[in-house]
Amino acid sequence: MKPPVVFILGGPGAGKGTQCTHIIEKYGYTHLSAGELLCDERKDPYSRYGELIEKYIKDGKIVPVEITISLLKREMDPTMAANAKKNKFLIDGFPRNQDNLQGWNKTMDGKADVSFILFFDCNNEICIERCLERGKSSGRSDDNRESLEKRIQTYLRSTKPIIDLYEEMGKV
Numbered sequence: 001m002k003p004p005v006v007f008i009l010g011g012p013g014a015g016k017g018t019q020c021t022h023i024i025e026k027y028g029y030t031h032l033s034a035g036e037l038l039c040d041e042r043k044d045p046y047s048r049y050g051e052l053i054e055k056y057i058k059d060g061k062i063v064p065v066e067i068t069i070s071l072l073k074r075e076m077d078p079t080m081a082a083n084a085k086k087n088k089f090l091i092d093g094f095p096r097n098q099d100n101l102q103g104w105n106k107t108m109d110g111k112a113d114v115s116f117i118l119f120f121d122c123n124n125e126i127c128i129e130r131c132l133e134r135g136k137s138s139g140r141s142d143d144n145r146e147s148l149e150k151r152i153q154t155y156l157r158s159t160k161p162i163i164d165l166y167e168e169m170g171k172v
């Protein structure tokens with residue numbers, strides 16, 4: 001059986017990570033945050049992609065999918081091999097654009113089944129306020145007003161159409 005995957009989408013600060021923490025307690029999914037995996041990779045001094053990732057994140061842009069997918073796969077493969085019961089994934093903050101979706105389909109087709117999308121619909125002003133509040137202690141280089149304006153634009157321009165696409169398929 002192919003492992004089921006639920007994509008978690010919504011604007012920056014919509015509450016994706018927070019709700020995933022609750023969901024895994026109750027439903028036993030394995031939670032993977034694409035954004036957190038990228039941040040961890042950025043911090044790894046041996047990574048070839050550190051600088052590139054930092055630039056994209058600060059600019060609110062979407063990192064090339066090859067990098068994101070390789071990080072997701074690096075987490076998923078051993079989990080799937082080690083424990084069939086943990087074979088259900090919440091993938092948080094992905095896919096964020098067409099490039100992400102195509103990359104996923106190309107690499108994961110036949111290996112995992114996207115069950116549905118969980119969409120956290122939160123208005124932009126509240127999203128910005130929450131991230132600014134979080135920025136006081138998160139240490140994230142993108143939780144500031146300048147990056148946030150860009151992240152919201154990227155969300156509206158690139159991510160929302162992906163949610164709409166799944167909506168048309170009746171999968172949201």
Ligand code: UDP
Pocket residue numbers: 010011012013014016017033034035036038056057058060061062063064068092093094095096100142151
């Ligand atoms: N990001 C990306 N590809 C992904 C997920 C995240 O490029 O698949 C980058 C993007 O620059 C984004 C940042 O990582 O703005 C932070 O993403 P995260 O999901 O952590 O932010 P959140 O929406 O949870 O605040």
Ligand code: MG
Pocket residue numbers: 016017033035093
């Ligand atoms: Mg998050």
